[in-house]
Amino acid sequence: MRRGWFLPIAAALGFSFLYAPIVSLVIFSFNESSLVTVWSGFSTKWYGALFSDPQLLGAAWLSLQIAALSASIALVLGTLAAVALVRFRRFRGRTLFAGMVSAPLVMPDVITGLSLLLLFVAMEGFLGWPQGRGMLTIVIAHATFCTAYVCVVVQSRLSDFDRSLEEAAMDLGASPVRTFFDVTLPIIAPALVSGWLLGFTLSLDDLVIASFVSGPGSSTLPMVIFSKVRLGVSPDVNALATIIIGIVALGVLAATIVQLRSKPKNRQV
């Protein structure tokens, strides 16, 4: 293929655009002064400030718990939905089901948040549950929209899956359920892990929906960050951002390495 100059330059510009703000964040998190403008010296004091801020730490802990729970619930629901969509030919209400599963992907957060809050309020009125809003309602809300993402990931993996492996298992005497757990699941496991990570990230990152459905005492990390950031630049947020970016980068790097190493030349599944 002829190599022109246009593509590599365009790509390089694009990538710089993507990363420049992040890089500046990281750099200025080590800035002595609280300005994002002048570099006054290297300092890790913002990291210190970060760790002695109980509100921030509490919110971080809460967000992590919520993310883990939501991702796990979404994993189960999303996988079941993906199996239904890929494997079941036609069933009544399939279009509706497919629509419901994929709509959260594009539905504006404000609508999702508002609708769930109104539901919870109405349910509280009629059924007495859920009582007040807090971690439970946030988990339910996050699980709902994360399911859509998990489903997309698992669906794409399942539709590429070599059916003859399942047929071979059934031929050897395994019932369909047995086949799913013995053969299908282990092989699509990487997709399941991706889906879980995706759900985890999205939940951790969500601001709008959490704002709607949270209650007093259940502020998530994004909510706390948002209130700080609304007022202007906040250097301890820079520090937090750097930590998060660092963890994510390491995670993605690790995942890529694992993937590249475990992929032998002739993987045929």
Place this chain on the structure above:
Amino acid sequence: MAKKPQLAIDTRPWRDTANNKPFVRIRNVSKKFGDIIAVDDVSLDIYKSELFCLLGGSGSGKSTLLRMLAGFENPTSGAIEIDGQDMTAVPPYDRPVNMMFQSYALFPHMSVEQNIAYGLKRDGLPRAEINARVEELLALVKLGDYGKRKPHQLSGGQRQRVALARALAKRPKLLLLDEPLGALDKKLREETQFELVKIQESLGVTFIVVTHDQEEAMTLATRIGVMNQGEIVMVGEPTDIYEFPNSRFVANFIGSANMVEGVVSEDEPDHIRIRSSELGCDIYVGHGVDCAPEQRLWWAIRPEKMVLSREKPAGLNGANVATGIVEEIAYLGDISVYQIALESGKRLRVSQTNSVRGNPDAITWEETVYVSWDEDAGSVLTS
């Protein structure tokens, strides 16, 4: 050591249908996918310990028929019986049938041993027995040291053997093989063909093999079922299929044949005579054929059944001798295939063994030659 099983190839039960019950009965089975008819009203009887080959091109329906036997497709109509039990509605995991898949379908996350043991585990056999059986099978397919390896660490031929071992592990009544040798290179294929037959004969298991390779079918099969467009066009032993094809399709599908069109000029109980302008001579067939005078039909003769000579041979009752010019010679080492152009424009393929080394007197290009054949050398085909 189990006593040697009685093999169909020795007893040939299909020649005596009154006293022999078929092991697999496929009765009027059809399969439709929407408007497409994949299998059209197929009926077939297969006997125990046969190595039966379903031979056909792509789209002939052979794979669909195999999948119905395995239980992965349900017939749209008709019934399938295995060993006297109706299997039509039984799911694949409940059938005494195992399949060797075209792609081998080895579980990539399990080792060779685990793959082979999988079916046995599903049956709930005790661990000691499973281990013993796995060892036995690994020895059978000559992969004794490879037990702990994973499929991606094996070569194509080795994977094929694992797939076979896995399919045999449960000692199925019926083993289905979907293009088992398709992915192997020629040399390996030939070796494996003989091994496959040996294994089948030593175990006495009934094999049904699906293939598009006619050489494979001829080598492996006790009987062949030729399929075309969802129907079975001929069933018979390899010699029958090759020497006595029942239609132009079968004659052309297996091996090569010279197909000649002609009109019946004499129709007697002990012989018929066919007038063929294509051939430029008459054809004398030394047996009666169910036809009528002036009927248009075809006559097929295999290249190796004709003789080339420079001098005009005597012929038979003024027939069975054609003449033409040698147009092409394909030298294949053991034989040479001559393409003879007749006056009518028709081309005949004649093959001769090169029995004389470096024959200086061999027939060569542009020579005028005579082509002759016996009264029973060709097949008369009415369809």
Place this chain on the structure above:
Amino acid sequence: MTTARDPTIPPPRRLKPWNAVERGLARVGITGRMLVLIAPLLWLLVFFLVPLAVVFGISLTSKQFGRPPYTPLLTSEDGMVQLTLHLNNYIRLFTDNLYVAAYLSSIRIAAIATIITLLVGYPMAYAIARAPDRWRNILLMLVVLPFFTSFLLRVYALTGFMRGNGVINQFLGLFGVEPLVMMQTDFAVYVGIVYTYLPFMILPLYTTLVKLDVSLFEASADLGARPIHTFLFVTLPLSLPGIIAGSMLVFIPAIGEFVIPSLLGGPETLMIGRVLWDEFFSATNWPRASAVAVAMLVVVVVPIMLLQRAQGAVVEK
């Protein structure tokens, strides 16, 4: 020593308790299929579909003090059930300029931002698709990485970049250029949307482009087309499903964006997501917010259906 088992008798099939349950349920008409469907179906019905119905219902009530802060739909008095619908929210939507302007502005901003994202993302996706195999995974990882870092933090990073005394202006200052006002403008919102939604555009585009058969381009060149023509007449049309999918994945959520206009936009930047937020949190007018949401849904439904159709095409390809 293998026990000699007669190969003609199949081994007894051990009936596990699971089988009995399965058969029992089948008798009641509940097949395995339904069991798989039931959990996600019920969940989505209750937590996705019903809430939307609730939103619609509440949009037909009026603000009222108390808990909950809206008038009840159904009231029962003296054995009579009365359904009270207030249409004033919807009427206001159409008559009050604010809302109409906000909707139009949202669509406009989202559309422009989508186009910019397409222009920026297409060359990147193309470059990755054409890159040698080894590089591709790394490049994709680089595209996806920012997506995994917090969306909020990335927008926040942009503010640092674009402020009056931010990095860009500092840089321009070196050349003696006057500081540009970038924050609190529509421009900042465009940058924000492009910045955060770029991966959503690149990935579907990449998926479509990478599946294109290289020999098509070679055939086009062979037939005399210059690279630009090959691009316009072969590559572009064939990558259309990816373009549509990517554009919808940006356009639809962008319409209802809240964080970006809130942090980067000015008081003049009217976006409907922000209006909804303000109606709900600042004005505590839940019914009005619900009506805004319903109207937003209507606006968004058509692009969603377009997306479903394009996704079908992308999957096919």
